[in-house]
Amino acid sequence: MFGEYQGVAVIALMGLATYATRAGGFWLIQRMRPSRFLEVWLGQIPGAVFAALCAPLVLNSGPAGWIAGLLTLAVARLSGNFLAAMATGVAAIALLRLM
Amino acid sequence: MSETNSTPVLFTRAGIAAGALRTLPVATGGLAFGVFYGFLAGQNGLTLLETALMSAWVFAGASQFLSVELWGDPLPVGALIATVLVINARHILMGATLGPWLKHIPPWKAYGSLYFMTDESWGLSVADIRNGGRDAAFLLGSGLTLFLFWNTGTILGRIFGEMLPDLNRYGIDFLGTAFFVALLAGFWRGRGDLIPWIVAAAVALVMERYVPGTWYILGGALAGSLVGALRHVR
DSSP: OOOTTHHHHHHHHHHHHHHHHHHHHHHHHHHSOOOHHHHHHHHHHHHHHHHHHHHHHHHTTHHHHHHHHHHHHHHHHHHOOHHHHHHHHHHHHHHHHHO | OGGGOOSOOBOOHHHHHHHHHHHHHHHHHHHHHHHHHHHHHHHTTOOHHHHHHHHHHTOOHHHHHHHHHHOOSSOOHHHHHHHHHHHHTHHHHHHHTTHHHHTTSOHHHHHHHHHTOOHHHHHHHHHHHHTTOOBTHHHHHHHHHHHHHHHHHHHHHHHHGGGOOOGGGGTGGGHHHHHHHHHHHHTOOSGGGHHHHHHHHHHHHHHHHHSSTTHHHHHHHHHHHHHHHHHHHO
16 A cells, blocks of 8 residues: 555554653653652562563463463572573473473 | 662663673573564564564564564554554653663663663663662663664574474473563562562453453553552552
């Protein structure tokens, strides 16, 4: 309809929309003085984002994923080693799928 | 937070290197996902130019995977742009939390670094801020590393995708989940986090089931963080 570069044009718009979300939060926070509540709230966001992201991600990956997710969490908490936690999760799911 | 820290915020090459080094393990996973994305893009009819341009210019995994699924003839232009906006709306909250670093460096460096901000580089950066890190270039180093691996993977996947064996059997598909779970564990600060996290997870699970798209991340995060803030401030 818009020629062979329609896809490229749509991707250009998608990129602009994405950059607006990346830059927008910092732009806004500079233009309003954060209240005590806002500061506490922002501090709570990272954990909440990953809890919201992980819950369906783990639950939807089936029983093997539930066990591997729990093992990843346990190793991350106990050892504090990021790489070891990830390796444990991937190894666990690979083994569980073989069973 | 670290606002009370009087050490000045820097933007150095050492910071870029530190961010890059910290990101290498997950960037390897990003390469694998990039290959998968490139393969899927080819399957759904995107040209090499379109596939590569999307990874370089949109550079947001979840929205790219969904866009490629929606891709067709005629192109659903409105749906594509709206979907990308909705999925990436979480960046607005994320960018705001980087204020303790970004407001102390020149705007062009701040807005330049933000171009490369992803879930992964943001998560590692927020963790570094919380640990007293005062070099804002960490965000850029982390983002650039992911950018390099993601785009390399994309092009490899688009060109060589057809010859790939089934990697999922070896658990590589779980790498992303394992990464986010490990990252979540790092944000645990004590039992006060339990209720906000349960609220976030519960709202996300319900929304993921009943609300189309990926609003569930934003919905769960807002609900959980607001509950946490209300409990904390009162």
